[in-house]
Amino acid sequence: MKIIEACHLTKKFGELTAVEDLSLTVEQGEVLGFLGPNGAGKTTTIRMLSGIISPTSGYAWIGDYRTDGEIEHLHESIGLLTETPGFYEKLSARRNLEFFAGFYPNIEIKARVEKYLKTMGLWERRQSRVGTFSKGMKQRLALARALLHEPKVLFLDEPTAGLDPEAAREVRELVKKLSSEGRTIFLSTHNLTEAEQLCHRIAVIRTKLLAVDSGQNLRHRFFRREAVIRLDNPGGTVVEAVKKLAFVEDLREEADRLVLVLSEPDKNRPELVNAIVGAGGRILEVSEREHPLEEIYLKLMREEK
């Protein structure tokens, strides 16, 4: 079931087009990575989807609500982690959350605040002013704020940007946990590893949407799969035998390895192995070369220029 549906969203700031004709959908329970370099329009898209700014053209649905309709109800069903945490630094962590919780109908404010301070490991520090918190703690508090009203959809705008590795890891763990609870998450990031670790699908954006797919599918779309055979006895006879196989489209030798492109990788691999063994090859390892997502990303960026 679709829970986010963006229809031709475009946002212009004067002359500058920040987001152009963006259409995509996110399924319930899915974690969508929204990947793009700085200035790609990630934050602008999230602001449009969460009804904070209005698009120049286009619209979006979040569940049953349209971004140009009853925004109040839309806001009841989303949680937003903004790019900068943004708290009242002079007030305590607990008071901050109580204030934000106070805008949602039908929630038991004290209980919710306690629950999420505990979830985020901040209960002990509930009385401290937010101004005394580290970046990582503020980020966890901001996550607590985004979750208070238990929204259907979570928008996370670069949740680990600017955090030290330890704090970033903690935040990623929390995101994984939220995802395992079945929440729909729209996560913007410029960190490829993060996108790959956390997201079911990745949308690559640079003003326009360049691609949307799972990391695996993106790999297959942009790079041909390569089988890698490591041999104990690399050399002529084996290579000759392999070259004769009809389904081998390309062959390279790299030290003790043969790197091959096969017409139908999953089907051809057993035959390939047979042929090599038949030619006296002693196979140490058969694997498939994984192209780092980075290469795909860079390729997309280059094509765009």
Next chain:
Amino acid sequence: MSRKRIINVLLKEWQFLFTDINSVLLVTLVPLLIVGQLILYVWLGATFAGESALNINIFQNALANLQSATPTVAALSGSEQFQVLLLSQFNLFMLLIPLMIAVSVATFSIVDEKLSGSLEALLATPVKTWELLLGKALAGAIPALMVTWICAGVFLLAVAIMGWGYLLGMVVTPVWFISLFLFTPAVTVLSFLLGVIGSSRARDAKGAQNLVVFVVLPVLALITIQVTGIIWFTTLSALLLALGIVLADVIVLRIAVRLFQRESIIVQWR
């Protein structure tokens, strides 16, 4: 639900206001300084200027106006008439108190949220623009008016202690009540709204607070034209002016809500 959200904003603003020493000083010390200054002026004027001030041309018209508005004044001695004239200005001077408080509180409360980024998180909640503005308006206006009324009381008390109690009957007229309880609240709301407009456009609190000039100047102008006798507020004209300002409030509120477009307020902070 709206009421709950407005109160939520209001209480947060107050907590914020009263944990900030500058704001507390603004709301307590500044008004007292203004009142102290007024009392000093009245005392200086009455003690040193006395009868001779009556011969100054610019006061002649004002005195004539005063006498026609409050005929009993004519029976007083020259220096007493002058005192009544000075004391009658005080309610306009008192306007400075809510003006300064409202503008400062309004601009700080919005510019702060813009700069800290809390505004964006706030706009993602179900709060509506008018609820947010009204909550903030009340948070500024309520203490500002309370303080103003307390100051008015302090002023009257001080005047009585200085032995001029018998003149107060000529100062505390219907115009005085209209001014303090109708005109002042209306002007307070107006200056708050101007503060909101300023801060939804300005990049920092300082820029927004330059607006203070635009609300303080008209008040000073009002005092000048009254002291120099160009106009004198009768009950009717004071009432009309107050109603005019209430009308301006409604118009400016609409402008403020429009200018406080969620969009522009986030866009402008970059």
